[in-house]
Amino acid sequence: MRFEGTDTYVATPDLMLAVNAAITLQRPLLIKGEPGTGKTLLAEEVARALDLPLLQWHIKSTTKAQQGLYEYDAVSRLRDSQLGDEKIKDISNYIVKGVLWQAFERATPGVILIDEIDKADIEFPNDLLRELDRMEFHVYETRQTVRAVQRPIVIITSNNEKELPDAFLRRCFFHYIKFPDKPTMQKIVDVHFPEIKNALLKEALEVFFQLRDVPGLKKKPSTSELIDWLKLLLAEDIPPEALHSKDQKVVVPPLAGALLKNEQDVHLFERLVRMAQQNR
Numbered sequence: 001m002r003f004e005g006t007d008t009y010v011a012t013p014d015l016m017l018a019v020n021a022a023i024t025l026q027r028p029l030l031i032k033g034e035p036g037t038g039k040t041l042l043a044e045e046v047a048r049a050l051d052l053p054l055l056q057w058h059i060k061s062t063t064k065a066q067q068g069l070y071e072y073d074a075v076s077r078l079r080d081s082q083l084g085d086e087k088i089k090d091i092s093n094y095i096v097k098g099v100l101w102q103a104f105e106r107a108t109p110g111v112i113l114i115d116e117i118d119k120a121d122i123e124f125p126n127d128l129l130r131e132l133d134r135m136e137f138h139v140y141e142t143r144q145t146v147r148a149v150q151r152p153i154v155i156i157t158s159n160n161e162k163e164l165p166d167a168f169l170r171r172c173f174f175h176y177i178k179f180p181d182k183p184t185m186q187k188i189v190d191v192h193f194p195e196i197k198n199a200l201l202k203e204a205l206e207v208f209f210q211l212r213d214v215p216g217l218k219k220k221p222s223t224s225e226l227i228d229w230l231k232l233l234l235a236e237d238i239p240p241e242a243l244h245s246k247d248q249k250v251v252v253p254p255l256a257g258a259l260l261k262n263e264q265d266v267h268l269f270e271r272l273v274r275m276a277q278q279n280r
Contacts, residue, residue: 001050001153009038009045010180010187018175019046025173028114028132028154030164033177036222039157043113046155053110055152057099059119065127068098068114069137069146091141100131101146109150118158125168133171180223182209192227193234203240204230207253211260216268221259229258 003019005011011019019042022029031039047054057068073094080088087093103110117125131137135148156172158164180188182205189201208229212220221229232238232255243253252273253259260266 003046003049006045006049008191009041010184010191011042011045012178012184015042015175015177018173022155022173023153026151028156028172030156030158030169030172030174031177032158032160032174034179034220034222035159036224037177037179038223039177040113040115043111043115043155043157046153047111050111050153052108052153053106054113055099055103055110056113056115058115059117059124061119061121063120063124065120065124065131066098068100068128069131070098070101070139071096072141095139095141100137103152104135104146104148106152107149109152111153111155114154114156116159117156118161118164122162122165126165129167129171179212185223185226188223189227189230193230196230196234197240199240200233200238201230203243204233207243208259211253211269214265214269214272217265219261219265225259225261229253229255232258 001023003011003016003023005016018031019029031042033039043056044054046052072091073096077088077091077094097105099112103112132154135151136145138145185205185208186201189196189205193201204226208221208226211217236255238254252270256266256269260269
């Protein structure tokens with residue numbers, strides 16, 4: 001199995017190499033990068049390109065590692081016992097399989113996405129070390145050991161909100177998705193808007209990268225926000241010349257709310273525009 005990108009996802013050679021290295025080593029692929037750089041989408045595209053099923057586990061601050069294996073529904077069992085239900089005699093009726101269990105029992109390999117692992121408690125990655133390393137876990141309630149029939153491809157994403165434990169990092173193949181440069185970004189845009197006019201795309205990319213270069217921005221606009229902005233520009237039929245002043249001085253771009261997502265950044269950029277106008 002080799003990943004070579006798809007017609008809807010522009011993967012750099014470095015990223016394709018990382019995916020294939022993780023597959024060869026049979027280790028989880030840990031992907032970091034700015035929000036909006038396609039980390040989550042990568043797992044979907046790997047599954048699609050390799051024609052494998054995708055099982056997604058989106059992590060929250062309250063998520064526990066055990067939930068990825070299984071959960072024992074003791075409350076339902078207690079309720080059924082009070083009602084005299086016969087199924088309480090088999091405790092397996094109250095075992096809810098998690099994403100890892102579902103993937104492990106498949107006869108064919110699949111792709112597991114553990115999305116935004118850094119949102120969870122600091123102990124969360126350590127609690128999964130053995131299971132991801134050995135591809136097995138024990139179910140204490142039923143006294144059974146669940147082993148992977150076929151080793152799945154595991155893709156883990158992180159927005160770098162907190163440091164991950166060294167023991168966990170040692171078991172992963174790591175790749176950082178760099179923010180796309182202009183040529184790569186143009187390829188990404190072409191995938192989403194193949195009919196976009198070159199003049200509009202050129203001006204939009206110029207404004208977008210100017211925005212990202214503004215010092216002091218709390219949140220730089222991401223790839224996904226550029227795509228949203230271009231969609232709005234096309235829907236409203238905004239001409240390329242509206243993105244710049246006649247003398248090419250910086251202006252607040254139309255529909256800037258798609259790019260700047262907090263008042264601090266909006267005020268900072270507006271202040272920069274006023275300074276540029278005063279210096280004319």
